[in-house]
Amino acid sequence: MSEWPEFDFETDGMCQSMFKPFILKEMDLLAEFDAQRPAGITYIFHQHAERVAHDVEKTCLSMGLSKNVARNMYWATLPHDCGKRMLPVSIWDQEDKPDGELKRLRRTHTELGAQIVEDELGDVAHPFKTLMTEIILNHHEQMDGEGYRGLSAEQLSMPVRLAAIVEAFDGWSISRPHYGGRDITIPAVLKRMREEKAEHFDEKLLKAFTEMKTEEYNRLEGPGL
Template identity: 30%
Template sequence: MFIEAVECPDTEFSDRRFLLQSDETLRAILATSAVYALINPMKGTSEADAVATQADERKRTLTSVSQAASTLRSSFQAVRFGQLQVDTLNPVADEISDRIDASPDLFLKVTRLKTKDEGTYVHSLSVSALMMRLARSIGYGDEKARELGVAGLLHDVGKLMVPDAILNKKGRLEEDEKRVVRNHPEVGYHLLKDQESMSELILDVCRHHHEMLDGSGYPHGLKAEQISQEIRLSTVCDVFEALTSTRPYKRPWSNRDALNWMFDRGHLFDKKLVIRLGSIFS
């Protein structure tokens, strides 16, 4: 039931307007001097159903992210040995697409629970889901959106060759360490190029997702007219996910702060895509 108020002093029971969900809370109410409790019969069932639905969705999302991260870890290792069957990632893309469609905010909250060892994999899952959701919002069909989703899953595969000591370093990177990190798109591109049935779009996203509109990105310093909409989309999603995630060297930003920061840097990011990405979240 939904309790609007318990008619007793706040010092005895301070909660107001809440869904009664446990015997413990009921006993706490009964232990007060209250003679009456105001119950809202119109909200009880719907609120309870909403809470139960949210709990179920969270459980499904946690399970999906955990399983997808495990599959992606195996896929990265298959890339290392030239054995990746890229079609095996389609179900992963479909599943995380369903989860972000069901609840974008919840999906991102769940992916924020990643451990240090899962960092690269869950980051890639989140980027993939964002890319698919953003792609569909600007008119891409399901097949193209899924291909972008697989590209998002594989965009950071080059980090396989970056030592964990660098990826997880808490302090500022040295110049030689920066060069190693900045080389991961090129390394990833060459790893993927050796796999069977790898599309040009997936290769392009892997190689160019760190390019910026003003030419200040890497590895090739491409400028606006040289950067396709698909690459711009991947960059916006990748940077947004990085800004809003906890990293060894920083605390997470709020969605709003990350979006505002990116929008204010139209020389780096496509503003229209930043705005559309922001419309995904409540």
Template identity: 30%
Template sequence: MEADGVVRRIPKQLVRKGMFIESVECPTAEFSARRFLLDTDDTLRAILATSATHALVNAEKSKVDIDAGPSPAAQQAEERRRTVETVAEAKSALRGSFDAARMGRLELDTLNPVADEISDRIDAAPDVFLKVTRLKTKDEGTYVHSLAVSALMMRLARSLGYGDESVRELGVAGLLHDVGKLMVPNAILNKKGGLEAEERRLIRNHPEVGYRLLKEQGNISDTILDICRHHHETLDGTGYPAGLKADQISPEIRLSTVCDVFEALTSARPYKRPWTTRDALNWMFDRGQLFDKKMVIHLGGIFAG
């Protein structure tokens, strides 16, 4: 098919509306449609969410010139611009939601568009998204961390076969998982030196505080509540606050834990330098007593290729 020049193999990130898609190079379980005109944002989003790196596009049947797209450098610059813009808007919205939660007036539906926007950005350019969200100032660390964890959770959930509604719910869970840190002074969260016993207790108590805060809203799903409360649990029972072990920890909590730890390791903190993606994944994989290895492998697949 490629020999006659009509069908071209192009990187997934360059696929856009108006192209006639012959196929997407991924398992049919991820994306089964073949030989169609790409004409909706939802379908484009679904293609970007697959594990594929390339798609086959029919130049003759396309409504746009498939060679008229931006250069790779220009494409990268545009992805970064859009990601920076999306993160800034999402951060502002999340700050408002955290404040509303503190006052008992959280409207959960307001977080759905935030989840959708950051999901689109990590699907389009995972590496760009990770780089942008690594750039946190002290006063916005919790918010940007939560955005990044949310995006990673949605991307990982899709790779594991979760449906659209479940993916969005996990995205909202990621946005809210650290809401309990509202009650921890920034001076403690951003402290460079070692923590005193009372400071350590306050930080380790943030999942329980966040859980109670969300529980009082009265409109939060059990999945979101469980992830807020238990995202620091580990498979060997050494986590907190409940010391849950293996079978007591749901797949959704395991997923959130892997994404939370990965984002923390790859971000700069007052007390450490950021790790590379590879070092963070290897470190987590080597600690199968703590983290679900299947989750770690799938998370690594997001940044492969």
């Protein structure tokens, strides 16, 4: 059985009448939340969400999955960090690498996001809702079982595994105070994911994402990887 979502978000009645307005509203709320954060921050959540959703869509297409799957995955990935707005603005932008209580609190954004879906769409049953909720809840899980919620690889669907890769890539590509002088160019982040973080990710999907991103990089920046 394919785990990739084969309905069509763009023509499905419930997707258009319920899920699309829900997602667009959540993105607006996340943008409002971002606007309350300090000036000069680099990791802007609603922009991160857009980039991740686009890259997920592009990876699906480059793997030969259908346009429907790619589009469904775009929409399902867009609200993945919606739970961040439920936490205090002050916890997100600090000079030091977060640890202890702060780290624990930040990590609850996955469960808070799933709670938003449950509060707003609790009585709705549709495969898109299942997909979206799964990505919101599990996008920080790892194949080695060391993710936020400690799920094992068998518990992670292909869509979740892909979202986790693309989301991590984007996070590591944005300059942040605690990164110091680390190389955050596209080739360097991909290399680090392959060489130092391989156990976090689905091997085949990381390969597919790396190929898509490398091809794009070479096309836009000239060969060099």
